[in-house]
Amino acid sequence: MNVHRIEIARLPTPLEALDRLSEELRGPRIWIKRDDLTDTIASGNKLRKLEFTLARALSEGADLLITCGGLQSNHCRSTAMAAAKLGLKCHLILRGSPPVEADGNLLLDRILGAGISYVSSETYQNIDKCIADVERQYPGLNPYFIPVGASDETGLWGYIECCAELKTDFVNNDIEPQYIVCATGSGGTQGGLIIGSALYGLPSEIIAFNVCDDEAYFRNKITTDFRLWEERYDTPIGTGDLSINVIGGYVGPGYARATKPVFDTISRVAQLEGIILDPVYTGKAFDAMLQEIKNGYFVDATDVVFIHTGGVYGNFPQRDQFDFQPDRNL
Secondary structure: OOOOOOOOOOOOOOEEEOHHHHHHHOOOEEEEEEHHHOOOOOOOOHHHHHHHHHHHHHHOOOOEEEEEEEOOOHHHHHHHHHHHHHOOEEEEEEEOOOOOOOOHHHHHHHHOOOEEEEEOHHHHOOHHHHHHHHHHOOOOOOEEEEOHHHOOOOOHHHHHHHHHHHHHHHHHHOOOOOEEEEEEOOOHHHHHHHHHHHHOOOOOEEEEEEOOOOHHHHHHHHHHHHHHHHHHOOOOOOOOOOOOEEEOOOOOOEOOEOOHHHHHHHHHHHHHHOOOOOOOOHHHHHHHHHHHHHHOOOOOOOEEEEEEOOOHHHHHHHHHHOOOOOOOOO
16 A cells, blocks of 8 residues: 555554443443544644645655644644644644634644634635635745645545554454444544444444534545545555445534533533543534434444544633533632
């Protein structure tokens, strides 16, 4: 296979059983793949994809990374960190207006020294023009554009290879999970898991909860990524018969906006298991999974694995949505 990789993530990540939560639910035993531990600053799923994306960028002589996303993009923050680590310039195209005070991921983007362009939603739709505008700001540099979430045919390799880790995790814990669950926001994590599960012979069906757009969008996006993956690489398997399973209905008020039950779930998981989810991706998908467990979707399962794709910094800009008990004076 003609694929290159730069090792920048801290791998392998652990697989942990959520015993207290599982007992409370009286459903399948829930396990969590701690990809929130792939790094400190750049924690999350994006680093797995960037290991392959950045190897490709460097092979093409890039010294400027350009990427895009929302104001609180985990991917943009991870790209900014990776660029600093590799000695590359980085410029982020962020959808939205500059806030009065930087917080969460945006604060880290600034600390890491990334160039930032703030654009309206309308301007963001013409991303090619945005990229061209950025390139003109860096004469003499060789730019490389990374799509949203590093989710393309190259980024798929991140979670294809994560499945090799999962196979070892399952053997070490003597389990055969019927389902692997994740959030899907740009399709790359889910797509990689689907291919990797087939390639490494995992016993699990891949289920994703979309946190934006709809089921049809992700089926089309992932199908396109699969086709491009087969065209670019000497692929070990075909993708034509692979199932793309997306459960909709849990986007809530919109992307990066969550309902009160999601914030309650984030708090409950934190207090029961000491693990922090986020309101944009993992909290929304985890809450959806819990609802589907109660609805009987996973009734045939003894073990379910949830992929924790990171995003802890997304909690800070939405701190006012949490329902905290008042502090007590002693």
